[in-house]
Amino acid sequence: MLFIDFYLIITILLPLTIHSVDQNDDHYQDVYFEVVEPSDINYTFRCRPSKQLSTDFNQFYENIYLIPAKPLRGCSRLQNDFELNRNIALIERGDCSFVTKIEFAQQSGALGVMIMDNDSTAHAYFVQMIDDMTKRKVLIPAMFLQYKDGHMILNSIEKNHVMGARINIPLNLTYHQMLKVPRAPGSNWL
Structure with missing residues (x-):
């Protein structure tokens, strides 16, 4: 019992951005962001940065937009580069490589890319x-x-007929804060 209490105290007091105390665990690298608007999805979300491809966020972005790419799969020159410039592109997985998708977003002036899975299962x-x-x-x-x-x-x-979702990214959450943030219904944070 003493071991469990000590573990819980240490886990709650340390500022972590992880789900486990094992720094080799993939959860240690996860990035969290919150949607400010539209208000119907005012939740905190979790995403996983690429280990091979990308750079890290070098600053906190407040009230930046997450904007769906046009075309959504992002396998050709993006048609909404004016909106994507200095924002984050939301691109769907499939039809071409991740590097191709990221390259087209870079050419549009996007500050980052979130590639959402195309597999509903x-x-x-x-x-x-x-x-x-x-x-x-x-x-x-x-x-x-x-x-x-x-x-x-x-x-x-x-x-909501809006250009994109207004977000704050990356969030620096302590373990204790992660237990309290409003998570999207059905989000898998395990």
Whole structure:
């Protein structure tokens, strides 16, 4: 019992951005962001940065927009580059490599990319975004977002007839804060 109490005290007091105390665990690297608007999805979401492809966020972005790419799969020049400039692109997985998607977002001036899964049956895992070996340089952060979360955000943007979701990213949450933030219904944070 003493061991468990000591573990709980240490876990609650240490400022962590993880789900476990094992720093080799993939959860240690997760990035959290909150949607400020639209208000119907005012939740905190979790995404996973690419281990191979991207850079880290070098600053906190407050009230930046997460904007769906046009075309959504992002496998060709993006048609809404004016809106994506200095914002984050929301792109759906599929049809081309992750590097291709990120490169088109970079060319549009996006500060980062969230690639949402296209597999509605994949509820509990993140895809590892891998390099396509074309030696193209990724200069912006790229994160993977689970299907349910990504499509919840996309559907809200469309339903509310707005350009994108206004977000704050990355959040620096302590373990204790992670227990209190409003998570999207059905989000898998285990």
